[in-house]
Amino acid sequence: MSGAKWREHPVANGGWKVSVWSKVLKSHAAWEDKDEFLDVIYWFRQIIAIILGVIWGVVPLKGFLGIAIFCLINAGILYVYFSSFQQVDEEEYGGTWELTKEGFMTSFALFLSRRLHKFSHEADILKPPGCLDNLLHRNSL
Numbered sequence: 751m752s753g754a755k756w757r758e759h760p761v762a763n764g765g766w767k768v769s770v771w772s773k774v775l776k777s778h779a780a781w782e783d784k785d786e787f788l789d790v791i792y793w794f795r796q797i798i799a800i801i802l803g804v805i806w807g808v809v810p811l812k813g814f815l816g817i818a819i820f821c822l823i824n825a826g827i828l829y830v831y832f833s834s835f836q837q838v839d840e841e842e843y844g845g846t847w848e849l850t851k852e853g854f855m856t857s858f859a860l861f862l863s864r865r866l867h868k869f870s871h872e873a874d875i876l877k878p879p880g881c882l883d884n885l886l887h888r889n890s891l
Contacts, residue, residue, distance in 0.1 A: 803864025
């Protein structure tokens with residue numbers, strides 16, 4: 751990936767183009783490109799999904815309660831980020847609901863895959879040595 755998008759560099763009018771990273775971390779940043787802000791929301795949500803998936807796998811939170819808490823935390827963190835920290839005009843992006851659901855299904859799938867990976871690994875460890883699954887999937891020597 752080229753570093754041009756992540757550094758400040760001069761533009762044609764003599765000013766400086768501010769990097770995406772500095773906008774992400776700066777409160778009330780000016781987002782001229784709507785797609786750039788939506789990309790930030792999307793990738794921020796994916797990072798949250800990975801972190802929560804690992805935590806849910808370790809704790810372990812299961813079932814409807816675990817999924818409901820994930821949904822509330824995921825949507826809540828992003829809502830606070832774009833409404834309080836960045837204070838963007840939600841109507842420019844199609845309303846609060848559009849920003850809240852941006853990348854949600856992908857992050858939900860990523861969250862579930864992190865949890866499933868953790869639980870499937872634990873299940874392999876806990877199986878008795880003569881278990882049929884171990885016999886069927888045993889690596890040949």
